[in-house]
Amino acid sequence: MADNGKAVVITGCSTGLGRASALHLARRGFTVFAGVRDERAAERLRTDAPEDRLRPVLIDVTDEESIVHAYKRIREDVGAAGLHGLVNNAGISVSAPLECVPVDELRQQLEVNLIGPAAMIRQFLPLLRAAATGGRIVNVTSGVGRVALPYLSAYAASQFGKEGLSDALRRELAPLGISVSVVEPGAIATPIWDKQAATAARLLDQAPEPVAALYRKRFTAFAEANTATATTSGTVPDDVARAIEHALTARRPRIRYRVGRDVAVGALAARLLPDRLLDLILSRSV
Template sequence: MSNQRAVLVTGTSSGLGEATALSLARAGFVVYAGVRSQQSAAHIAAGHPAIRPVILDVTVQESIVDAVRRVREETGGAGLHGLVNNAGICVPAPLECVPLDELRAELEVNLIGTIAVTQQFLPLLRMRPAVAPAPGPVGRIVNISSGIGRVAAPFLGAYAASQFAKEGVSDALRRELAPLSVSVSVVEPGAIMTPIWSKVASTASRIVEAAPEEVAAQYRSRFDGFIALNDKRARASKTSPDAVARVIGHAMTAKRPRTRYRVGPDSWGAAMAARLLPDRALDAVIRGQFPAGKPAAPPHRDTDDVPGAQRQGTAR
């Protein structure tokens, strides 16, 4: 391999990952682009000659190990300059409706997958000092989070759980790796129209319609309004995947990468609101952004249908 620095980016089949892979390749990096299918591999490889697709499923340990083996063999003693943990999914629904298997999948991809990939690639990120010492950290990790990782929106509780956790993990990792000359940065994009958000409406509909009707009815009006507003905001956003790719480029090249990069006015606004507003005030601001709607009346239940009703009485 040449003296070009190598980076690995997960989740590059579309959206932020694809934009990041292309941007880093154009900046002179060799980019190992993690994808889950041969079709996606062919697509991303066509974008730039410096992009090398790697079949990588962040939820499968064998897939991660295979990717590490390939990168190690191809980079030799040069190791890996950077790792961008971008792969992610979004499970949108009222938390009362979220199937636990869907919640586990959310955490498995967005949180556990990030940790699993980082654990396996860290030895390669620590290799470079003896080979190519340079100003700044020897290795660099960038974890893609979200403004939702600072302020949890209603109906995105599962997604927020994964992103809040990723923020905490990134803080701990940054403090653990600083003495080893490996930097850790978090990128917090605001609303962007990418495939992850374009899938939200269909995923939301599927989950809510599968919930018991007496539960779904309590949320449907507000949830439908939230989904419509979320789609409108994403489509109207001036923040682009290229803007996110640029800050990732800074984290990969700066002598002193920032610990956090907020991209988009809504991401900055969420960070400021979380810092300055009391919880109740922040709740009121968020509540005012979404249509109130009216929950359906709960189905009538006779007293005899309620376990222990005769024993407990009807006091409220």
């Protein structure tokens, strides 16, 4: 175990925010069980952090058998000390007009971003309850989980759902001494943008051309604006890693951590502006 006696599980550590957070927490003295989808990603992580601090674990959050197998392995490692934290970071982004999103793609979006975290929480709660200091759950969502953008309806549905799940669980688990925090990153340059662009191109190509033609010009402008925002935002993955660390270590962790100026501005606008005015502002910005 880590010198500070705290072990955490993070999902989605192959790239991006999960990888940065796993490495950051390992450097800070946690024992990190880093969820990855394959051995190649596991090996890349092993080369960048001491094995006694960072331990890659194969976890597919859409596969219940995979979750149970990871749980048993981690339970053996942590023993009676239990698990200090569970960070649900794994996620995908389906970006396309809803009319161009097949139901199977919508279902996969919800499986990874919403049902997967719920399944992880259900499975790991016994270990979180066993932690002497009270376990902590950190759900990584998005600024789109507070302000829904056009052409991100599937993604927004999953993240709004994860926000609602977090609110209910926070109230449900407080009597058991388990805290629930949400980390809401804004636009950050990570590999998710390349994956999102590839998915968007594929979905538009698969849609009937008369339908795709209705959206192609506006959607292309939206995608380009989104990418530009991510590459110039100034927010980096380590900003998210530090927010996760605070949620795991603070005496009174925050309910929400908004990471990035764009998220803070969006949340303020959503709270203060009438919906129709917010719609107008977003349509003009796109």
